[in-house]
Each structure stands twice: as C-alpha cells, then as structure tokens.
Amino acid sequence: MAVTLQQIAEVAGVSRGTVDRALNNRGRINPEVADNIRKLANKMGYQPNRAGRALAMSKMPVTIGVLIQAAKTPFMEGVLNGVIEAKAEVESLGARVLIKTINDMDATKAIEEMQNLKEEGCNGLAIVPVDDEYMKNMIDKFAEEDIPVVTFNSDIEESKRLCFVGQDTFRSGKVAAGLMAEILPESGKVLVISGYPTIYGHRNRTKGFTRELKNLRNDIKILDIQYAFDDDQMAEKITKGMISEYNDLAGIYITASGVHGVCNALEEQGMLNKIKVISNDLTEQNIRYLEEGKINFLIGQDSYEQGYQPVMLLFDKLFDSKEPEKEFIYTEIVIKTKYNLV
Amino acid sequence: MAVTLQQIAEVAGVSRGTVDRALNNRGRINPEVADNIRKLANKMGYQPNRAGRALAMSKMPVTIGVLIQAAKTPFMEGVLNGVIEAKAEVESLGARVLIKTINDMDATKAIEEMQNLKEEGCNGLAIVPVDDEYMKNMIDKFAEEDIPVVTFNSDIEESKRLCFVGQDTFRSGKVAAGLMAEILPESGKVLVISGYPTIYGHRNRTKGFTRELKNLRNDIKILDIQYAFDDDQMAEKITKGMISEYNDLAGIYITASGVHGVCNALEEQGMLNKIKVISNDLTEQNIRYLEEGKINFLIGQDSYEQGYQPVMLLFDKLFDSKEPEKEFIYTEIVIKTKYNLV
DNA sequence: TTGAAAGCGCTAACAA
DNA sequence: TTGTTAGCGCTTTCAA
Numbered sequence: 001m002a003v004t005l006q007q008i009a010e011v012a013g014v015s016r017g018t019v020d021r022a023l024n025n026r027g028r029i030n031p032e033v034a035d036n037i038r039k040l041a042n043k044m045g046y047q048p049n050r051a052g053r054a055l056a057m058s059k060m061p062v063t064i065g066v067l068i069q070a071a072k073t074p075f076m077e078g079v080l081n082g083v084i085e086a087k088a089e090v091e092s093l094g095a096r097v098l099i100k101t102i103n104d105m106d107a108t109k110a111i112e113e114m115q116n117l118k119e120e121g122c123n124g125l126a127i128v129p130v131d132d133e134y135m136k137n138m139i140d141k142f143a144e145e146d147i148p149v150v151t152f153n154s155d156i157e158e159s160k161r162l163c164f165v166g167q168d169t170f171r172s173g174k175v176a177a178g179l180m181a182e183i184l185p186e187s188g189k190v191l192v193i194s195g196y197p198t199i200y201g202h203r204n205r206t207k208g209f210t211r212e213l214k215n216l217r218n219d220i221k222i223l224d225i226q227y228a229f230d231d232d233q234m235a236e237k238i239t240k241g242m243i244s245e246y247n248d249l250a251g252i253y254i255t256a257s258g259v260h261g262v263c264n265a266l267e268e269q270g271m272l273n274k275i276k277v278i279s280n281d282l283t284e285q286n287i288r289y290l291e292e293g294k295i296n297f298l299i300g301q302d303s304y305e306q307g308y309q310p311v312m313l314l315f316d317k318l319f320d321s322k323e324p325e326k327e328f329i330y331t332e333i334v335i336k337t338k339y340n341l342v
Numbered sequence: 343m344a345v346t347l348q349q350i351a352e353v354a355g356v357s358r359g360t361v362d363r364a365l366n367n368r369g370r371i372n373p374e375v376a377d378n379i380r381k382l383a384n385k386m387g388y389q390p391n392r393a394g395r396a397l398a399m400s401k402m403p404v405t406i407g408v409l410i411q412a413a414k415t416p417f418m419e420g421v422l423n424g425v426i427e428a429k430a431e432v433e434s435l436g437a438r439v440l441i442k443t444i445n446d447m448d449a450t451k452a453i454e455e456m457q458n459l460k461e462e463g464c465n466g467l468a469i470v471p472v473d474d475e476y477m478k479n480m481i482d483k484f485a486e487e488d489i490p491v492v493t494f495n496s497d498i499e500e501s502k503r504l505c506f507v508g509q510d511t512f513r514s515g516k517v518a519a520g521l522m523a524e525i526l527p528e529s530g531k532v533l534v535i536s537g538y539p540t541i542y543g544h545r546n547r548t549k550g551f552t553r554e555l556k557n558l559r560n561d562i563k564i565l566d567i568q569y570a571f572d573d574d575q576m577a578e579k580i581t582k583g584m585i586s587e588y589n590d591l592a593g594i595y596i597t598a599s600g601v602h603g604v605c606n607a608l609e610e611q612g613m614l615n616k617i618k619v620i621s622n623d624l625t626e627q628n629i630r631y632l633e634e635g636k637i638n639f640l641i642g643q644d645s646y647e648q649g650y651q652p653v654m655l656l657f658d659k660l661f662d663s664k665e666p667e668k669e670f671i672y673t674e675i676v677i678k679t680k681y682n683l684v
Numbered sequence: 685t686t687g688a689a690a691g692c693g694c695t696a697a698c699a700a
Numbered sequence: 701t702t703g704t705t706a707g708c709g710c711t712t713t714c715a716a
Contacts, residue, residue, distance in 0.1 A: 006694095014702075015704070016693090017695090017696090017703060017704075018702060021701095026695095026696095028702085033701085049434065049436065049692090049694070050393070050434040051392070051393040051396035051434070051693070051694085052397060052694035053693075054694085055692090055695090055707085055708040055709065055710090056694040056696080056707080056708060058707095058709080092390075093393050094393055094709095171682075174681045177681075178679045183525055333681075335679065335682060337517065338520065340517045340674070344709095356686075356687085357687045358688090358709090359711090359712085375686090390709085394692095395711075396692085397691085397693065397708090397710070398692060398709075398711040398712075399692085400691095401712080436693090
C-alpha cells in the first residue's frame with residue numbers, strides 16, 4: 001500500500017494539515033519543520049494519490065482552455081481527437097476542459113477568445129498561436145498572471161509560453177531529403193515547391209531538405225525553390241513550366257499544399273510515376289494521392305499527440321505542479337507509404 | 343458540474359446505495375427499480391467519477407500482473423517503459439501493478455509465474471505467451487475464473503485471452519515490399535532472409551513481402567527465401583553464397599535477426615550501399631547500421647504502446663468494466679530511416 | 685430489497 | 701505557526 005499524508009504525519013509527529021502545507025509549499029509553516037517533512041516524505045517514498053487530490057479539489061476544479069482553428073482538415077480532426085481524449089481523461093479526475101474553435105484565425109479574434117477563456121475561469125491555456133505581436137504580448141500577460149500557456153502546432157518562440165508541442169520542421173525537411181536520395185535515379189533533377197517564404201515552418205523544411213540532399217547526393221541538382229502560396233493552380237503552373245523546361249526533372253518535394261496541382265500537371269504531361277513526389281501532411285487529399293500511387297511518400301506529424309499532449313502538460317502542471325520536461329516537445333516525424341497508413 | 347450518484351438518488355427518490363447497486367449490476371435490487379434508475383442515469387448523462395471510485399476501492403485495489411521476458415533489448419526496454427508509465431498512471435488511482443520478468447521463456451516457468459501472480463492477488467494478467475498447449479490451457483483456466491488475460495507482442499489466437507496487442511506482421515511484410523519496390527533498380531533480384539519457418543510472425547512477414555512485391559514490380563525476381571534461424575553467421579553465409587551466385591542481386595529483406603551477418607557479407611564483398619537492405623525491428627544494433635547508412639530502412643513496432651496498452655486495457659476492464667474495442671489491437675508500423683529515428 | 689453510515693486520501697477553511 | 705474538521709464521489713458493510 002502506498003504511503004499517505006497521514007502516515008507521514010504520524011511518523012513526523014505533526015498533523016496531516018502540516019504535512020500538506022510542507023509538501024505543497026503552501027506557506028504558513030515553520031521552514032525547518034517543512035524541510036524535515038519534505039525529507040521524510042522523500043525517504044518514505046511518498047507519491048500523492050491523484051484520486052484523493054482530485055476529489056478534494058473538485059470544489060475549485062482545474063480548468064483548461066483550448067483554442068483551436070475550426071478547419072475541418074483530417075489534421076485538425078486528429079488534433080481534436082487528441083484534445084477530446086485528454087479532456088475525458090482529466091475530466092474523470094474532476095478537471096474541466098473548455099474547447100473554443102475559431103473560424104478565421106486572425107490575431108484580434110484569437111486574443112479576444114483568450115480573454116473570454118480566462119473570464120470563464122481557465123487556469124491554463126493551450127493555443128495554436130498566430131505569429132503576431134499582440135498575441136505574443138497576450139501570452140506574456142497570461143504567464144505573468146500565472147496562467148500558463150502552451151503553444152502547439154505553431155509557436156512563438158520569443159514569448160513566455162510554458163512550452164511548445166509540434167513538429168521539428170527542419171528535421172522533417174531532412175527526412176524528405178533522405179527519402180528523395182533513396183529513390184532518385186542517377187543525376188536526377190529536383191524541384192522544391194514551398195508554401196510561403198514568410199512561414200517559418202515552410203522555410204525550415206526547405207532548408208532542411210536542400211541542405212541534406214546536397215550532402216547525400218552530389219549527382220543531384222536542385223533546380224529551383226518556388227513558392228506556390230498554398231495554391232494548387234500556382235503549383236500546377238510551376239510544375240508544368242519545369243517539366244517542359246527540364247526533361248530530366250526526376251523529383252518534386254512539396255513542403256506545404258500543392259499536391260493536387262502537381263499531380264494534375266504530372267497527369268496531363270504523362271509523367272505520373274516517372275517523377276517522384278514527396279510531400280508533407282496527412283491531409284485527406286494527400287492520402288488519396290498516396291493510396292493511388294501518384295505520390296511516393298508522405299511525411300506526417302502526429303496530430304493526435306499534438307492535441308493530447310498540450311492538455312495533459314497543462315493538467316500535470318496545474319494539478320501536480322509538474323513542469324514539462326522540455327521547452328520544445330517535438331512530435332514524431334512519421335513516414336507514410338500506402339502500406340502503413342493508419 | 344458532472345452528475346453524481348447522489349443527484350440521481352435524489353431525483354429517483356431512493357438512496358445512493360440503491361443507485362450504486364442499479365448502475366453496477368450488483369444484484370440485491372428490484373429489477374424494475376434498477377431499470378428505471380439506469381434509464382434515469384442515462385438521461386441525466388451520468389459518468390462515474392474515477393477519483394471517487396478509486397478512493398472507495400483502495401481497500402481492495404485492482405491488481406494487474408505483467409509477465410515479460412527479461413531480455414535487455416531496446417525493444418523490451420521500450421515495452422518495459424510503456425508498462426512502467428501505465429503502472430504509474432493506474433497506481434496514482436490506487437491500483438497495483440506487479441511486474442515479473444522471466445529469464446528463459448519456457449512454458450513451464452511461465453505457467454508457474456502466472457500461478458504465482460494469481461496467488462499474489464492479481465485480477466488480470468498481461469503476458470507475452472509462449473506458443474504452447476499448456477500455456478493456452480492456463481489462459482483459458484484464468485479466463486474461466488474471471489481473470490482476464492491480455493496477450494501482447496506474440497499471441498495465442500485459439501485461447502480465451504481478452505485481446506491481443508501487437509504488430510500485424512503480414513502488413514509489416516507488405517510495408518517492406520512497398521519500400522523495396524521504391525528503391526530497387528530495374529530488374530533487380532531480391533533475397534529474403536527469414537528467421538524460423540516455425541514462427542508465425544516470420545512466416546507472415548515473408549508472405550506479405552513476397553506477395554506484395556510480385557504485385558508491384560513484375561520486373562523483379564525473388565531469388566530465394568532462406569531461413570537463418572536468427573543466426574548471424576548463417577545469415578552471412580547465405581548472403582555470401584547468393585552474392586557470388588547472382589551478380590545482379592540488388593536487395594535483401596530480413597524478417598528477423600541477421601542484419602549483422604548480412605552487413606558483414608556485404609562489406610567483405612564490397613557490396614555495401616550497392617545492395618539495398620530492409621529489415622525489421624529497432625534493435626540497438628539495427629539502429630546503428632541504419633545510422634551508418636549500411637542498411638536503408640528499418641520497419642519497427644511501437645514497443646512503448648505494446649507495454650502501455652495491455653495494462654491500460656486491463657485497468658479499464660477491471661476498474662470501469664470497459665471491454666477492449668477490438669480483439670486484435672495492432673500497433674503502428676513505423677518506417678525508420680536514419681533521419682526520423684527516436 | 686432498501687437505507688444508513690463509515691471511510692478511502694486529500695485540500696481548504698476555520699480554530700487555536 | 702499548527703491542529704482540527706468537513707467534505708469531495710464512490711463502494712461496502714451492516715442494519716432494517
């Protein structure tokens with residue numbers, strides 16, 4: 001049987017309340033006594049009982065707010081599933097989780113919702129932030145009021161957020177390079193289609209990819225890095241242009257959206273299966289193209305974990321005063337072919 | 343605030359005890375009353391509070407036994423980490439988890455330990471079974487005594503185990519085939535080195551691989567399926583033989599152990615990086631070869647989940663009377679290159 | 685067949 | 701600065 005507060009109290013010759021004050025740094029206690037009790041608890045191997053704590057705290061429950069884009073993509077659904085699972089888990093321990101979805105993710109709206117969540121009693125927040133000065137200030141303000149904020153999926157590094165949960169995009173670019181190096185024929189030419197030059201993740205993937213590919217295969221030439229601004233028509237146009245210009249184009253790496261456009265171009269020009277395609281993100285559309293064999297690999301992020309972890313990290317902090325182990329919590333980079341989907 | 347037993351009792355005009363008896367099928371209650379209470383609870387959206395239940399049950403805690411090989415492989419360490427994490431989680435709710443490691447996994451010893459675990463008060467067991475008639479009988483006997491048994495990593499399908507947690511080995515073979523098809527040059531020849539013809543998983547991987555590869559590439563020829571009986575020297579000999587016989591050997595798929603032997607052979611004959619190698623299992627040695635670029639892909643099973651899930655499934659069953667959703671709970675099949683390790 | 689009450693480990697409010 | 705006590709939701713035992 002596990003050690004209880006009561007047992008420690010008996011050994012220490014004090015009351016349960018005193019032990020509680022000592023172990024939870026509640027103050028109003030003689031520092032020496034507190035110190036002794038902490039040492040004793042340690043020696044006795046005390047582990048707080050979550051059930052007891054949960055029950056006692058149910059009068060003022062831990063409340064966690066989640067702010068998330070409403071976008072109905074499979075990625076967002078995965079995130080939402082993770083959030084919902086975490087919600088069920090912490091709610092069975094008496095906590096509350098408020099989920100707010102937002103349609104258009106502009107900073108003003110997001111900040112407004114953060115404020116709302118606070119007013120609804122949240123002691124901690126998990127958000128997908130917009131890269132914006134006001135947002136950063138808001139996060140800092142919350143942090144100063146002892147309301148920890150976890151960013152996930154995208155990050156504001158300079159802010160006082162508790163931690164970030166998401167993908168290591170540079171590494172994800174390197175993973176793509178590794179795969180490209182495996183499947184590209186001798187002296188093949190490669191095209192990179194990225195999203196926005198202003199988006200950190202897109203830039204980072206591009207960088208990781210190009211650096212590592214040059215490392216791995218010096219017979220390969222990266223023809224160009226083009227930005228399609230997440231627009232399929234643009235991606236299609238770029239692809240068509242490159243195919244006609246270079247008849248030895250052998251591989252395309254897409255850092256963001258654009259698979260649909262690229263595949264259209266390949267299909268029209270009869271180059272499907274001749275040009276290797278590696279892309280990011282397990283969107284429904286991308287998965288379909290992978291299943292149909294029109295693209296070769298997808299690199300994904302663990303959407304479920306990106307929803308589950310932030311809630312759990314906040315709960316551990318608010319319920320058990322347990323800090324996250326790292327500032328950057330990178331989710332697994334998964335390689336998907338048509339065979340290991342789901 | 344969530345609905346409580348007490349609230350239901352008040353609405354139903356009965357006592358808390360009666361509601362408890364109704365909702366948990368404890369008998370000693372008028373069936374009609376029980377029925378009404380169940381309907382009412384449903385309507386009110388009652389969800390039992392884990393903390394309350396945990397506390398009340400701490401006098402006769404749920405006890406879960408785990409029987410596991412002592413082998414110090416990274417896979418087994420991953421499994422053990424999963425078990426330990428699950429243990430911490432359920433113990434903080436008052437349950438107990440007894441972990442027994444076994445050195446040589448013979449059936450007699452394993453059965454003896456199962457008996458011991460039962461005598462130590464286990465209400466449920468998670469085991470890596472040996473394919474053995476006595477083992478099967480033991481599992482069935484436990485099941486009949488209402489002690490659910492979850493098999494993991496390996497399975498005895500015909501037994502009365504609650505469910506199985508592990509890899510879909512046939513599918514894992516297909517994943518390897520998909521990768522081989524991507525990286526193999528035109529008309530390349532392929533060799534399969536398997537472990538034991540008697541081990542279900544090895545046979546299944548071989549089958550999945552050969553079938554799918556024939557599907558995908560009819561220019562490729564599978565030269566042979568050889569069994570190395572998890573012996574590196576044997577694998578080395580086989581590889582050397584095949585290299586001298588076929589100068590167009592282009593790929594090797596290893597279903598079980600043997601990477602070390604194969605790489606030795608390749609190195610000696612100057613064929614490293616010329617012949618593609620795909621293998622299974624994220625063992626320390628395999629990972630090293632992957633990092634060194636001597637093999638191309640590793641296909642892994644999620645060892646952590648294989649330890650975590652069985653304990654949690656048993657806990658949900660014993661604590662919440664929640665049945666597992668499926669009989670076969672397949673863990674993710676992960677594709678690893680040197681870039682997405684860890 | 686039902687009700688009443690004790691108690692699980694913990695926190696918080698109050699008393700000393 | 702410390703002790704005492706009520707009570708969180710539930711299971712179980714005992715009494716009716």
